[in-house]
Amino acid sequence: MNEGAPNEAAIFEHFHDVKIDRDNIAHYRGLMEGRFLLNRCDDCGTWIYPHRPLCPECLSWTITPTEISGSGRLHMFTLLYQSRDPDKPLTEPMQAAAIELDEQPGLRYLSRVVNCPLSKLRHDMPVMLTWIEENRRRWPAFEPATDIIDMTGEG
Ligand SMILES: [Zn+2]
Structure with a gap:
């Protein structure tokens, strides 16, 4: 933990509705510092997500939270049209996307793609990390890494 990093009490308060444990x-x-860290095995280099204390490859307990590069591809996505709150109807479909990070095949983070019309979302499109503000919190999201007009060939 670097100097000036939020202490545990601050993290619990900031993410009061998230189940925080020693693994995550x-x-x-x-996230509070604007850094995207995932656990990585010190012994074999495997990236570990979802958050776990044990390397699934070599069973090492020596894990270090490590910053990712932020580039990846849209592995899959779905658009949800049903509102979760009847008092707050959706104005547009809610998106859930799995981003496969370049660090490792199969390393997928559940997020969403922003700064891109939903109609331009394509499987395997290159994306890069960006940050969004929601409920006074900063969250990682992804945006197209290339010109979306060129990529789809639709002009
Ligand atoms: Zn390992």
Whole structure:
């Protein structure tokens, strides 16, 4: 933990509706600092997500929260048209996207793609990390890494 990093009490308060535990607290501390950290095995280099204390490849317990590059591809996405709150109807479909990070095949983070019309979302499109503000909190999201007009060939 670097100097000036949020302490545990601050993390619990900031993410009061998230189940914080010893395996994911570094990730959420990173989010507060605008850093995207995922656990990585010190012994074999495997990236570990969802957050776990044990490397699934070599069973090492020596794990270090490590910053990702932020580039990846849209592995899959779905658009949800049903509102979760009848008092707040959706104005547009809610998006859930799995981003496969360049660090490792199969390393997928559930997020969403922003700064891109929903109609331009394409499987395997290159994306890069950006940040969005929601409910006074900063969250990682992804945006197209290339010109979306060129990529789809639709002009
Ligand atoms: Zn390992």
